[in-house]
Amino acid sequence: MKQQELEKSKEYKYGFTTDIESIRAPKGLNEDVIKFISNIKKEPKWMLDWRLKAFKRLKNLKEPNWQKPKYPKINYQDLYYYSAPKSAVDKPKSLDEVDPKLIETYKKLGIPLNEQKKLSGIAVDAVFDSVSVATTFKDELTKKGIIFCPISEAIINHPDLVKKYLGSVIPITDHYFATLNSAVFTDGSFVYIPKGVRCPMELSTYFRINASETGQFERTLIIADEGSYVSYLEGCTAPMRDENQLHAANVELIALDDAEIKYSTVQNWYPGDKDGKGGIYNFVTKRGACRGKNSKISWTQVETGSAITWKYPSCILQGDNSVGEFYSIAITNNHQKADTGTKMIHLGKNTKSKIISKGISAGYADNTYRGLVKISSKANNSRNYTQCDSLLMGNKCGAHTIPYIENKNSSSNIEHEATTSKISEEQLFYCNQRGLNQEEAVGLIVNGFCKEVLQQLPMEFAVEAQKLVGISLEGSVG
């Protein structure tokens, strides 16, 4: 490796590329490409029709432009919409048949897929560019009636569930990127937890972008039937490239009566280099419906990567007594930009929501919290508590808090608190004087700042996330 590359790989250790033969759809966005995707995935006709309907709609939509981070115009005709390792197009029947190169790739990312070394207590679905390449612990989960598989498989094997719920939280007409995703989505995970079942292990999906000039269009659908519980986690990484790559995901969650979904994200897409060249555009639509009474959806996100992060994991609190939560850490360094937050839509009675957002900005980065809390006229006795804290490092970065509040019910109550602070010289000196170097000190202080959110992550990932928080800010002080 050249010295320069060596330096770079220290900054972002997941930046390698896997050299693997892949199959791509022809470049560009058109009906033929959508048919190509649908065909290669052996989809039934209803799915193709659904995609084409979305595509038709897309022609009348424009990209939203109200967000704070601006980006150069994306040429949608100059992208590949499908890329998959040749060996994975016909999905291997068992893990033993998975291409060793892919196994090796995930091993390097810290996600062992082979049977002997599987992460204990965590089932993994591994998505590589446009396909799922492996799913672990499938059989064990099946015994409990739990479905955990790539969404492309669910479309074929569980069409009734997919037809019933896909697009039921994010309509295909929702907005530009959601509609684009509906037309060209390739893979992601499908989860169904049957009535009364508590999922015995963490479910997780690991998204990897590998191919160049390729967009990744993830689609994930999680349904928790009455009285069930599931905790799900996703992780994301990509190689270092000078080009900007698009990851436009749609994630839909549905919680029925008395069900609970805990959804955690550790997003570490390639953020671009020190000068802001390259990096992923992470334009994501995530929405959960608390459809049943006493249901609960909790989003936790640790966003450290991407050149631009633009997402608002939201909760529609339809069922009476339902609960929505959003815990977020967004870290932006160098030239990274984030415009992220949530929407809590209170429709049912006695619904509660809680928003804890921690934004950290360093270098030349810009970090915006944008959130909507809406209480409808029928949502009696509903409550929201919002706390937004921003931490600035240096004086060239920015932090913004934009709360939108609509309360149409006089028996309901919305509370909002916001703070902005800086890491002080005093705090750093104190830590240094106790033997910690600059980076350890920053890691410690920032982890303290984010504690309330980190505590929400499943144990297995909390330690990793803590380290990531420290690493993301390396070189930002001193």
Place this chain on the structure above:
Amino acid sequence: MLEINNLSATIDGKKILKNFDLEIKPGEVHAIMGPNGSGKSTLANVLSGRKGYEIDGKVYYEGKDLLEIPIEERAQKGIFLAFQYPTEIPGVNTNNFLKTSLNTVRKFRGLKELDSLEFLKLVKEKSKNLKIQEKILSRQLNVGFSGGEKKKNEILQMTILEPKLVILDETDSGLDIDALRIVSDGVNSLRNKNRSFLIITHYQRLLDYIKPDFVHVLVNGKIVKTGSSDLAQELEKDGYEGVEAAR
């Protein structure tokens, strides 16, 4: 242990320490007394490595050029500063902070890092001696601590980190008489033939409990008088002006 030769320190264009000399041998306890603005805290800051000073002169610690050593390494090599105003770090658990600090220092000294159980046992024993309520150690570092609790927490860190050179920067300020006694006992229990102390204070009060080997009077960035612990008594009687007038 520590040799300071012709040290000058300037901040914001103002010269605070002027051609300052001092030698501290292993096991010695030196007290520096002086009026407000005489340069006492600057001395503590320069020795521990705080940024922002223009420095001239030489400081040797265990024979090495101290001014060339980064702050954290000075700490790892055994220099401990008990802060006059310990800073608050929200969200950081006091015990966790202390454990991280101890293990960093132990690693540097080639000792085995302590696991949580070993650490808690150690901290329990040490905090008992200092009459520190254990529950404050599970709170956020210095957040909402009373003045006395902050200072005791500094002394607890000192006893756990087992430094070689301790600098106490006005540790007595803000302490009531009981806390003063406890803190002094903590310091005295650490005195041995290898460990040295530099005690910075306004008042003679602390020196009733910790008996120094030498007392230096610092005025305008220079030591104007050095004596035994009796000098502290004199100062209390005649004030700093008295000392200056007698020169």
